[in-house]
Amino acid sequence: MEINDLTPAEQRVWRAFATGTEVDLRGDGEQSVRAAVVRALLLNGPREAGEIAAVKLRGARITGELDLRYATVDSVVHLTHCRFEELPDLTGAHLRYLSLRDSGMPGLSMTRTHIDGSLRLTRCRFDGPVRLDGSQISGALFLEGVEITAEPGPRPVLQLNQISVDDDLCARGLRARGAIRLDGATIAGSLDLEDADLAHPGGFVVEAEAVEIGANLLARRLRAEGRIDLRGARIPGRVDLLDARLSNPGGTALRASSCVIGEFWLRRGPRVEGMLNLRRAEINQLDVEPEMLPAQVRMLDLTYTFLTPHEPPERRLPMLERDGEGYDPHAYEQLTAAYRRIGDDQAARLVQLAKQRRRRSTLPWYGQVWGHLQDAAVGYGFRPLRAAGWLLSLLAVGSLVFAGHHPPPLKAAESPEFDPVFFTLDLLLPVISFGQESAFAPTGGYRTLAYVLVVTGWILATTVVAGVTRTVSRQ
Known part of the structure; x- marks a missing residue:
């Protein structure tokens, strides 16, 4: 160019x-x-x-x-x-x-x-x-x-x-x-x-x-x-x-x-x-x-x-x-x-x-029921004080009821002196025995109450163990 x-x-x-x-x-x-x-x-x-x-x-x-x-x-x-x-x-x-x-x-x-x-x-x-x-x-x-x-x-x-x-x-x-x-x-x-x-x-x-x-x-x-x-x-x-x-x-x-x-x-x-x-x-x-x-x-x-x-x-x-x-x-x-x-x-x-x-929410109905029980009882183990509250409440209810109505002894000659507090503890705690539950037998509605305390005690114990196990495994 x-x-x-x-x-x-x-x-x-x-x-x-x-x-x-x-x-x-x-x-x-x-x-x-x-x-x-x-x-x-x-x-x-x-x-x-x-x-x-x-x-x-x-x-x-x-x-x-x-x-x-x-x-x-x-x-x-x-x-x-x-x-x-x-x-x-x-x-x-x-x-x-x-x-x-x-x-x-x-x-x-x-x-x-x-x-x-x-x-x-x-x-x-x-x-x-x-x-x-x-x-x-x-x-x-x-x-x-x-x-x-x-x-x-x-x-x-x-x-x-x-x-x-x-x-x-x-x-x-x-x-x-x-x-x-x-x-x-x-x-x-x-x-x-x-x-x-x-x-x-x-x-x-x-x-x-x-x-x-x-x-x-x-x-x-x-x-x-x-x-x-x-x-x-x-x-x-x-x-x-x-x-x-x-x-x-x-x-x-x-x-x-x-x-x-x-x-x-x-x-x-x-x-x-x-x-x-x-x-x-x-x-x-x-x-x-x-x-x-x-x-x-x-x-x-x-x-x-x-x-x-x-x-x-x-x-x-x-x-x-x-x-x-x-x-x-x-x-x-x-x-x-x-x-x-x-x-x-x-x-x-x-x-x-x-x-x-x-x-x-992902579990079948029976798993959800058990989950609700764990949640209400101890918050899946993350709220252990809730279990103590349940136990104290049930202990108070059982002690008051059985204090007003002593269950008859199974063997009068061999039975220890009845204690409503330790009798209720015997019903609630599945692995500890104070000799009260095996010596006395409630009747009628009191027997129903005793069964409720036993079942509730097992549920609380199981949920507490599950919660503790979960916590230990995380640690």
């Missing part, structure tokens, strides 16, 4: 390339620069010894298609505050550094692109899909303030699946209407979605299965209308959803099943609308406010070490009862262990009591 064939604006860009000087066309009205000229410079532009060549163009209207498919570009590219008439295609290209900051374009195709430095798309406006899937970026990827106005369809409006970023992926303030796909992505630093506004009602808003993030997933004040899927993600830092608004009524709002997460923060925001799925996840610290939990929470085989903030069992137990898959003993054991780690044994006992009551 000859310089005489160029427009005045293109000539300025051509002459500035060899020294990497920036050309700012914003004050000259809307100046057009052909994409073919930019391509010719990047592939075979003039060079000067001792200078670093670069295309640094600001405020231009790029006409035609910028086609750099599978090209190798060894110079820095800055096309900022520009307006592209056609979709740039950099599929398979190899670049040192690329900045399209504050530009507008119909879309962007950068599938399987290699960038030795960073890719900056800060505050870009896209009217169509953006494809970065399979790309390898040695620096950071900047998508903060990006706005994608493409109409939602079957394909994602932002494709980042299988992307590899050796630094942070910053998408703070991102606005998109449609799905964002991050399946299989690898991000060495953090993924920043703070203040992002994402919407795809009834569909996936973020697909990030098996994503690997080296540090944190930051999503404070995120607004997401649709389904977020993090199944199989590996995030050793924290998933920060403070002040986030997650909404997918009638479906799953957030799926983080089979994940390995350092810390999971879900606090200070409104109640999640839709299901929260944490099945089979491994979380070191689960930091969740009960008020944010939705009506359906899937927690089957969820494991966590610490549960914060510290709340009484009455506020934590409802989340275990919102699992539509039925009774899950593992969930109760996890909550019990979390309370024991911080030394709150009373709360741990209340969780275990709630576990037994929930289990009772």
Whole structure:
């Protein structure tokens, strides 16, 4: 391409390339620069010894298609505050550094692109899909303030699946209407979605299965209308959803099943609308406010070490009862262990009591009857003082009744002196004998009372033994 064939604006860009000087066309009205000229410079532009060549163009209207498919570009590219008439295609290209900051374009195709430095798309406006899937970026990827106005369809409006970023992926303030796909992505630093506004009602808003993030997933004040899927993600830092608004009524709002997460923060925001799925996840610290939990929470085989903030069992137990898959003993054991780690044994006992009551509903009728007796008698062994209260009450009743009516002795010559208190104790305690029960035989209604005391004593003794055995086995 000859310089005489160029427009005045293109000539300025051509002459500035060899020294990497920036050309700012914003004050000259809307100046057009052909994409073919930019391509010719990047592939075979003039060079000067001792200078670093670069295309640094600001405020231009790029006409035609910028086609750099599978090209190798060894110079820095800055096309900022520009307006592209056609979709740039950099599929398979190899670049040192690329900045399209504050530009507008119909879309962007950068599938399987290699960038030795960073890719900056800060505050870009896209009217169509953006494809970065399979790309390898040695620096950071900047998508903060990006706005994608493409109409939602079957394909994602932002494709980042299988992307590899050796630094942070910053998408703070991102606005998109449609799905964002991050399946299989690898991000060495953090993924920043703070203040992002994402919407795809009834569909996936973020697909990030098996994503690997080296540090944190930051999503404070995120607004997401649709389904977020993090199944199989590996995030050793924290998933920060403070002040986030997650909404997918009638479906799953957030799926983080089979994940390995350092810390999971879900606090200070409104109640999640839709299901929260944490099945089979491994979380070191689960930091969740009960008020944010939705009506359906899937927690089957969820494991966590610490549960914060510290709340009484009455506020934590409802989340275990919102699992539509039925009774899950593992969930109760996890909550019990979390309370024991911080030394709150009373709360741990209340969780275990709630576990037994929930289990009772799964038993046949006779098991439920026996469970109700255990619960009423000693609270399944977690309220042993209740048994003492029952025994003292029955002892008082029996002592008063038999004090007013001594039962006749079986052998008058050999019988000891009748004592109503020890006679009642003989009836109530199945393994201890004071010689009273075997020496006297009540008759009529008093015999019925004696039988009731014997049966009640056996029930109390059995439930106490069951409770003690359960407690010892836990210890």
